[in-house]
Amino acid sequence: MPRPGKSSYSDQKPPYSYISLTAMAIQHSAEKMLPLSDIYKFIMERFPYYREHTQRWQNSLRHNLSFNDCFIKIPRRPDQPGKGSFWALHPDCGDMFENGSFLRRRKRFKVLRADHTHLHAGSAKGAPGAVPGGHLHPHHHHHAAAHHHHHPQPPQPPPPQPPPPPHMVHYAAAAAAASTSGFKHPFAIENIIGRDYKGVLQAGGLPLASVMHHLGYPVPGQLGNVVSSVWPHVGVMDSVAAATAAAAAAGVPMGPEYGAFGVPVKALCHSASQSLPAVPVPIKPTPALPPVAALPAALAVPAAAQQPPAPSTVCPAAAASPAVSLMEPTAPSAAESKGGSLHSVLVHS
DNA sequence: CGGTGTTTACTTAGCA
DNA sequence: TGCTAAGTAAACACCG
Numbered sequence: 001m002p003r004p005g006k007s008s009y010s011d012q013k014p015p016y017s018y019i020s021l022t023a024m025a026i027q028h029s030a031e032k033m034l035p036l037s038d039i040y041k042f043i044m045e046r047f048p049y050y051r052e053h054t055q056r057w058q059n060s061l062r063h064n065l066s067f068n069d070c071f072i073k074i075p076r077r078p079d080q081p082g083k084g085s086f087w088a089l090h091p092d093c094g095d096m097f098e099n100g101s102f103l104r105r106r107k108r109f110k111v112l113r114a115d116h117t118h119l120h121a122g123s124a125k126g127a128p129g130a131v132p133g134g135h136l137h138p139h140h141h142h143h144a145a146a147h148h149h150h151h152p153q154p155p156q157p158p159p160p161q162p163p164p165p166p167h168m169v170h171y172a173a174a175a176a177a178a179s180t181s182g183f184k185h186p187f188a189i190e191n192i193i194g195r196d197y198k199g200v201l202q203a204g205g206l207p208l209a210s211v212m213h214h215l216g217y218p219v220p221g222q223l224g225n226v227v228s229s230v231w232p233h234v235g236v237m238d239s240v241a242a243a244t245a246a247a248a249a250a251g252v253p254m255g256p257e258y259g260a261f262g263v264p265v266k267a268l269c270h271s272a273s274q275s276l277p278a279v280p281v282p283i284k285p286t287p288a289l290p291p292v293a294a295l296p297a298a299l300a301v302p303a304a305a306q307q308p309p310a311p312s313t314v315c316p317a318a319a320a321s322p323a324v325s326l327m328e329p330t331a332p333s334a335a336e337s338k339g340g341s342l343h344s345v346l347v348h349s
Numbered sequence: 350c351g352g353t354g355t356t357t358a359c360t361t362a363g364c365a
Numbered sequence: 366t367g368c369t370a371a372g373t374a375a376a377c378a379c380c381g
Contacts, residue, residue, distance in 0.1 A: 017371060036353065060372055066355050073354085083381070084353045104363050104370055 014047050018057070018064045020102040021047070022071065026089050033074055033088035036062065070096060070109040
């Protein structure tokens with residue numbers, strides 16, 4: 001059946017995990033960061049399925065934000081009213097769904113705690129280690145502690161999330177470069193969202209594209225007013241087929257009614273943040289990447305200790321140049337949040 | 350208080 | 366089938 005009527009998409013659960021949905025929402029935002037409420041909004045706007053049982057899925061979503069190292073919290077600026085912090089994607093989380101499945105990643109993205117170097121008694125929240133090789137140690141009694149609001153000292157501000165959106169340009173550029181070079185690996189979501197899915201398609205035929213397509217989900221019109229509907233025009237042809245197939249595979253009965261999702265594709269990086277870890281050293285994901293070592297971060301710790309000096313923190317470049325994938329001058333100091341000084345590791349098999 | 354965050358613990362489900 | 370990622374439920378701390 002081509003079209004089961006109409007309830008098709010509305011009541012079907014989208015083939016995306018909360019992680020992918022959240023990442024999409026974040027990527028979709030201009031600043032690449034969103035407050036929780038906006039993430040909810042984004043999801044609800046395009047996935048009717050999530051207009052119900054909000055209590056349930058939102059709790060799950062929140063759990064995911066806190067639990068997964070791929071999401072980082074960025075404090076709100078003083079002048080920005082509102083409740084919680086902004087959420088962004090960890091710069092090194094790379095392509096979490098590169099295998100094409102938005103339901104299950106090959107490996108969970110985890111940041112490695114800086115080897116026990118806690119200088120701060122704060123004890124940070126625990127970021128359990130990550131474990132590249134295998135399991136994390138479940139027994140770390142996390143001590144709890146948590147809630148200390150991570151920034152004990154709010155000095156101020158160089159607002160990372162600022163108002164003016166002009167900076168993204170860099171990101172965009174980087175992204176562009178990346179795509180140009182055909183190298184894409186920073187967060188797949190991005191792909192998902194649009195951009196070179198085309199290449200992707202051909203690259204491996206991935207279901208990825210398919211899903212993405214699917215992503216568009218309902219009513220194109222709806223998205224219309226949202227942002228851009230990027231890729232509807234594009235891969236429609238095979239993507240549809242692929243999507244269908246993928247959906248089928250996924251057990252998701254989707255219909256062609258899914259429209260396009262629209263997300264700009266600009267950047268993949270976000271200004272990561274302050275709370276961010278400093279220097280996430282990607283041990284790295286892509287096989288192609290040489291172990292760069294680098295980490296100039298050592299010096300880059302100016303005031304950054306707490307805040308990313310400006311959004312310009314550059315993005316992980318991973319996208320742009322494979323060779324140099326890591327830069328991130330963010331400060332390694334704060335060992336507070338999930339990333340204190342941890343190295344991020346993408347454990348890919 | 351209610352929204353936001355964290356963290357446990359357990360169940361469900363994908364993938365190799 | 367086993368390992369592990371993902372989903373769910375829930376207790377609990379905080380902050381505005």
